[in-house]
Amino acid sequence: MFKKIKAAKAYLDHGDEFAAGLVPDDAVVLDAPSDAARPAVDAALDGHFETAAEVLARSRAARAWEDRDSDVHSLARLALRSPDWLESWTESDPENPDLAVVDARRRVELAWEQRSNDDASQVSREQFEAFGRTLEEATERIRQAMAGSPGDPVPWAVALRHCRGTEHDRAVFDECLRELDGADPHHYGARWEAMQFVCAKWFGSHDEMFDFAQASVDAAPREARVQSLLLDAVLEHLAAEPSALRSNPDRVEEAIARAQGWLDANPDAGHHLTARTRNTLARVLFHLERPREAYEQLRAVGPHATAYPWRYWGDAREEFLTHRSHIVTMAASSS
Known part of the structure; x- marks a missing residue:
């Protein structure tokens, strides 16, 4: 008392x-857009694609892959609700590699919205059919994004999300992961998508998920954003099993320290x-x-x-x- x-x-x-x-x-x-992408979002809401094209061209030229991934995601999500600017960009410059990766991400995001985040037993046949059709339509756009921006890991992040949705066999996933490693072995967004593939709720297990996350952070420099991936694995385990954090306290502490270390190493991010x-x-x-x-x-x-x-x-x-x-x-x- x-x-x-x-x-x-x-x-x-x-x-x-x-x-x-x-x-x-x-x-x-x-999920606010980056400061760099905010003018592009504002212009896109008025139907203009040019600022978005400039922002993504800069990040591709600078090989600023983490910034690029964030901006592609923001613009793709915007295009789901306000597509006019993306349609104008398609008419103006249909082979543009930055357009291709935004459109690929938009299509994959749309597919997952059609499916919903519900357990498979709660998803209707009509939802699954729409999900499959939209993922199939995204395939060519993903290939165009890869071909138009060699060495760019962002299309591989989209490909890994696509791979999970289409339930490709492990050989296809492994090939995507090899290609990602050749582009950027420490890219956070793509490795997060890969971790989802090997977690227990999809095609792996808690142990495989933690092994993948641990290997990813061990191989990466302290200042790499992927250092937070072990924390994401802890979160995934927590979401599945509320008592999970008590089962391996040392791993939880390491995950917190890794994530905090990355934040401390990037005070201006x-x-x-x-x-x-x-x-x-x-x-x-x-x-x-x-x-x-x-x-x-x-x-x-x-x-x-x-x-x-x-x-x-x-x-x-x-x-x-x-x-x-x-x-x-x-x-x-x-x-």
């Missing part, structure tokens, strides 16, 4: 202070690169009942909620806000 009274008093004394350290709920945005890792850290630390550490991640992330990992527990933005509220209460109560 005394502990509960003490916690309540601590919350009354410090709750406003902790809440004030975070942005208001109505300022929170989900944009929110489009760091927000997802901070969101995932906050969710894992919340589950571990370490609210002060989770709070620090939320404070650092500011308004930048990300669909992953929160979508695993419901509507992503609502889950972010709900967990954020709980974390503030817990952190203030523990002061």
Whole structure:
């Protein structure tokens, strides 16, 4: 009883202070585009593709693959809702490799929306048929993106997502992974897609997923974004089995340290690169009942909620806000 009274008093004394350290709920945005891509998104909403073409041409020329992957994803998601600018780009420059990778990603994202994230037993025959048709239509676009940008890992990230959806046999997956390694063995987005293929909910197991993630981070430099992949594996295990984090505490601690080490090594990285890792850290630390550490991640992330990992527990933005509220209460109560 005394502990509960003490916690309540601590919350009354410090709750406003902790809440004030975070942005208001109505300022929170989900999967905001990078600062570089924001003008392209704004122009695209007005039907103009030229700024998007310039942004992606720059990232391809600079071989800035992590930035490119983020911007391709933002523009592809936009094209699902507002396709006019992409259609204009297709009419103007149909062989453009940057157009090809955005369109390939758009088609693959559309397929997964048609399928939904439900368990296979809950997906209708009509949904599966639409899913298969759209993935088939994406195949040629993926090939065009690969051919138009040699050495670019971003089309291989799309290919690995496509591979999971089409349930290709392991030989096809292994070939995609070899090609990815030849382009960039440390590319976060593509290796995340590969990890999904080998996790228990798809075509592998928890052990295979952790082995893949561990090998990926061990092979990568400390400043590489892929250092956060082991944390993603922990999150995947947590989402499948809520008690999972207690089964191997050393691995969980290593995953947290790897992710935090990457963040510390990249203090100037944009929110489009760091927000997802901070969101995932906050969710894992919340589950571990370490609210002060989770709070620090939320404070650092500011308004930048990300669909992953929160979508695993419901509507992503609502889950972010709900967990954020709980974390503030817990952190203030523990002061």
